[in-house]
Amino acid sequence: MAYKNTAEEWRRAIVELRRSASKFAGLGKEVDRLLKFSYDSLQNDTIRSCFLYCCLYPEYYGILKWDLIDCWIGEGFLGESDRFGAEDQGYDILDTLVRACLLEEVEDDEVKMHDVVRDMALWIACEIEKGERNFLVRAGAGLKEAPDVKGWENVRRLSLMQNDIKILSEVPTCPDLHTLFLASNNNLQRITDGFFKFMPSLKVLKMSHCGDLKVLKLPLGMSMLGSLELLDISQTSIGELPEELKLLVNLKCLNLRWATWLSKIPRQLISNSSRLHVLRMFATGCSHSEASEDSVLFGGGEVLIQELLGLKYLEVLELTLRSYHALQLFLSSNKLKRCIRSLLLDEVRGTKSIIDATAFADLNHLNELRIDSVAELEELKIDYTEIVRKRREPFVFGSLHRVTLGQCLKLKDLTFLVFAPNVKSLQLLNCRAMEEIISVGKFAEVPEVMGHISPFENLQRLHLFDLPRLKSIYWKPLPFTHLKEMRVHGCNQLKKLPLDSNSAKFVIRGEADWWNRLQWEDDATQIAFRSCFQPYP
Template sequence: MCWRLLFQELQVKLQVRKTSLQSQLEQVWRCLVEEPVGIIGLYGMGGVGKTTLLTRINNKFLESQNNFDCVIWVVVSKDLRVEKIQEDIGKKIGLSDDSWKSKSVEEKAVDILRRLREKRFVLLLDDLWERVDLTEVGVPLPGPQNTTSKVVFTTRSINVCGSMESHRKFKVACLSEEDAWELFREKVGQETLESDHEIVELAQTVAKECDGLPLALITIGRAMAYRKKAEQWRRAIEILRRSASEFADLGEKVYSLLKFSYDSLQNDTVRSCFLYCCLYPEDYGILKWDLIDCWIGEEFLGESDRFGAENRGYDILDTLVRACLLEEVEDDKVKMHDVIRDMALWITCEIEKEKRNFLVCAGAGLKEAPDVKGWENVRRLSLMQNQIKTLSEVPTCPHLHTLFLASNMELEMIADGFFQFMPSLKVLKMSRCGQFEGFQLPIGMSELGSSLELLDISYTTITELPEELKLLVNLKCLNLSWTSRLNKIPRQLISNSSRLGVLRMFATGYGYFHEAPEDSVLFGGGEVLIQELLGLKYLEVLELTLGSYHALQILLSSNKLKSCIRSLFLQLTGDT
């Protein structure tokens, strides 16, 4: 039932008319249930509706009687990881406990093969960019002589259909002119179309400029939904034609069409917030509050108080979701459709290439960092979710505002002095870095003292914070959540950060309170920490871990601190 609701929700969000892909759905369905075909490839350009078609195939299996035991959905994406595919399959066939997750890829493959050999299954793989070795995953290979199970995948490249040895392939084409107009008209709304006698004809012209691409029709249709003057529509046609004519490549033409929705955003602040989202990897669920923390750190939101800035951040997220530039994937997360993200990267790399604002290598499978000589003029740099082991060179980045190093789990060493030539750095994210014992921050962090506003080292194995962090006097947001081994936070480090508005320490040091030395604010279960927090006059958001009843009593005696608490982790010892 959960999967059915998930896919129904996805279907609603993608907003593609049922009749548009109905004939293709019936064609693929017949192939699946009536023909001796094991592997089927669905290919086509980004945003054309491949995922929508695969979603409908999934729903049809769930809603109709068939001879299959299980239907498995896996999103693969550019950053192909066999472990992730195995985990998703494992959840559907009863292999998901902690002991199984700790097994090697080879061991998991044996277990998956053993389970799937006993079943008639359908495996739906969404968004392939390269060949998936099904044998390595543990999936029994369907073939002309073994079609009791099926594999269906989507891809933008017909070459992937070849490398996957698909027995049949179907091209998912753009909508016909008639279907495209119906979809566009639905998004614009009848009220707008009838508001001026010229608009219907102009709207048909705009729809034609979209070349039948569903994502473009939806995005631009939404952008035009409240444009009730003919002149606004003529201007839209002019912009679309001028931009599209500048780029001969079809991919760029798609991005220029999608860029119209970006250009239609109400101001530069909203546009900056949107482009910031492309720093995250493809198909990444971005926590809303985490993204807003970064926007505040970059000073995009311009509010004097945290509450006002946070509210404005959520308003901007709502604006971007309604404009189909972001999708809500859970109550607390958003993500970029991969075509929209590609368009955002195109804007940052092509439209603003002279400014060199962005360098994005997130989820690129890098084993080592790109040459630091290319960082000099960059303002926002993302190396997030790679397999980088060392950052041994010291870069010179006078203009850098944001640096994402998060989720480089194999990171063993950051050179001392790495941050010393980043005088403008405001946002530094290092969560989930270095998942090994002994991870530590490099010497020279104090050089960020006058600029750094957000520091995130959550979910790391760090055991102590260096004394020099006391010099980060401009820090407004510090995230230490789930640093369970952290037992030494030097005294006065927190209180010296007098501008601190957000402190996240949920599950910080919870397993190591008893090892906290006397010069740590965690000594005694956090009593010293509470005393330092009482002096932070700008504090508005507090997530906290305490290890003694006395510390809890001090906390509860402060109305100021109680009003800031968002979450509290208690591991209490001592007298009640």
């Protein structure tokens, strides 16, 4: 009823609810009748299909919004011709379902489905929609073995998420299967060759979080998946992609996020995927010091950049670079800069002591920035006068939400973050030379900027670990309106927190002796935050 505004709409809804209650005998409970009415009241079939799709996930499972939208697009639910239009439509649908209380918002980027709502969705999917077995869902059922493949034949969507299945040994025949979720089967060790041979209509295949370390391999016969549009093998231990993936001519979305053991992606596999719209390679191959010469990962990213430049339809890119030359190649391409959403600079070789962060100002869709183990990096430089001269307002990193830096042993500050007002998560790990997060001294030449900045306005999580020289986060108190958690460990020189007594609504976790050494602006602030502190055990 969230979108019903007039008294007449409410009157008609009550009449319809009373009339239709007798149709739901299979549900049995009054609450289920109300939920079914909520489902029927959704504005159109697209929203209903997107809602039912969510029951493929286990109950209370945290579903990443962008990941779910990837699947909706792969299934063909969202009708917009361009990626950004389809994503906007997807987020609008999620807002509708949350407002109708059919999904619950966990975080800004996650939703979940209550078990009662999920039971209702499964009932609708299996008993009402088109009178056929549209779904086969055994998600979170604790299965040790896969269900008998004879029962898969007429299924359009199948989920075996979050089970303890070790081997998929049979070859199923699934002519109508569109979506298959094998994700989060952490003990999966083997998928028999030919397993995907008789799935000609499969569009969405999710295998994320599958497999024991360095054990799982992709089976032979995946080239038969001629209709596949989305392949997700993120956060798996798979070591290499087979050459036959080059034959997946309809592949539009390839998710390799955090496939850290992936050392070999055959050359031309990426460039041959001519219809690729989305490529997610954040933290891909990070557990290997060097890829083989026949891999597109060889050379720190230079080969990969060359293959990416040939992708005509690429719209969304997540990238890991391991050389300064690869970074320069990337920044010289307007096409790739328009696509980039997440960027990881990992153990970058050949880097100078300074990276010009001003060059990142053109990355209008950059959502996530991570810099790991760049040993020589001393400064992320920002040309403040250039930014002020070229732009009416200084906030040039408006889309940046997550920033992580780890083991950058010479870096002293992150002052560029004053131009990133929408950062929600900031993690600094083992940056042993870090003295300030925001340095007031760097604004001496552009005092006109000072009146416009209020950093960390949207910050939700701040984690500071092993920063032995850190003395200052910011030079004056900040409201921290949205902060939920601050974690501090190994920051013994940090004796003042930039806290406003009116913002004492979040948790601060740290060592008790560090907390006892803190100096406060006034007694009121100290008293306000005393109840917020939780010492590490």
